[in-house]
Amino acid sequence: MPDILGYLGKFGVLGPSTNTVVQPDFDMMRPPGVTAHYSRILTPNAQAVSNETFRAGSLKIAEGVFDAVRSVMTCAPDYLVMGMSAVTFYGGKAGAEAFRDGVEREAGVRLSCGSLASAAALRAYGARRVAFLSPYYPVANAEVRRYLEEEGFEVVRDICLQCPSWTAIAEVTPETLRHRLRELDGPDVDAILQVGTNLSMVRLAAAAEMWLGKPVIAINTATWWHALRANGIWDRMEGFGRLLSDF
Template identity: 30%
Template sequence: MSDAAIDLTQTMPPVRKMDYRVGKKLGHRARIGAVVLASDETMEYEFRVVLHSLGDGVALYEARIENSPEITPETLRAMEGKIADTARLLLPQSAMDVVAYGCTSASVAIGPDRVAELLHEAEPTAKVTNPATAAVEALRAMGVQRLAILTPYQESVNVFFGQFFADQGFDITAFGSFLEDNDATVASIDPASVSEAVIELGSDPNVDGVFVACTSTRLLEMAAETERKLGKPVTSSNHAIIWHSLRLGGIDDKLPQFGKLYSL
């Protein structure tokens, strides 16, 4: 083959201008932006499981925020200075309807109000949420007062995490943890194991419902089945934040295959 430049104008046919029509964009009902932890392996997948049921009218756009895979109070608070800049990367040419920050424990460590303020720096017109706020809204919507909490966290995180929900007015009547501090390990926990732990904690007669923390923890696809076995409402970080993002975005479609929360 010759290295000499080929004059394509001598060999190509003329370029024809083709007609097109402008239609509805992806996310014409709602555009949701998610600030996802760099170490998270679960949140995007579980978001898409739900959004697949809604077709192209609801679209998800993500930006990944740098974080440590080790979950400690110090590493969680270290994300505060990165939230706004990461959210600016979601879809710079188009405003989001909703922006969700995807870390439950960091939302508690930094404070939900501060997280909201940082998201609004990047997306001033968007409605905003995070897993801690979404969980509170979800649990209240389902009428849960006496709460069981399941986390993957070490004790240093569990202490302030439980205090947050107590401060929101819930009675913490049962608390369990896998006592893991690495996101990759948490993402590998079998959803069936999560479901079994939920049922064990929730079976306490003093419990009205169960919340499963951490966006790396997988439960969404088993939430409805777990509720049927337990006979009480169940939600998780992803399960709650996806629901809350949809409702904030004006999407009120009922999706009972994902449990009681999605039937409200």
């Protein structure tokens, strides 16, 4: 028998305990019949993050992923959605696929994660030349660039905001993000991608598509869209950009 509320799908969502954006973002985009069940990856709120410590800190978060998987699987979800993006880009295309495959082996169900979902979203739009924005440090932006290039995209330019702590990522203002989007834009760019799941961009990216006249993809939108479509859920939703309304 189907779950009374999750009759189209029960999604287990994995995210760092410091992340305050993923849950409300995904809930905004949740059609009737889909439920989301959050499993928090215990994450100390790293302070004074630097280029030297960012990668080590993000890998430390990744160490808790399997514990979070085992916890959320007790509610018997049909599918998993990764609410953390940095480590899903590490190691290029092979690293992204290995991350997905490891979680799927542990869980026994499939997973949507930020790296693979972003590539699928860019392809849906037909984009080739890409610029991207992150709250990361250069060491992590280099991993995102490597992944995108191995997937066949040309990365024209990128910006990393170098947020000083994990929770500070959620404090970046829309005004700051608007300025950064304009810095990234240009006639040489087909689409702009935002990575970093604790950076609040779902609504802003949808609006930016209108005033920039090109795809602007928030990673939380791409990951949730990927999960819905992978499960045959084709609801079209307005207000979150063309990805959810047109594809």
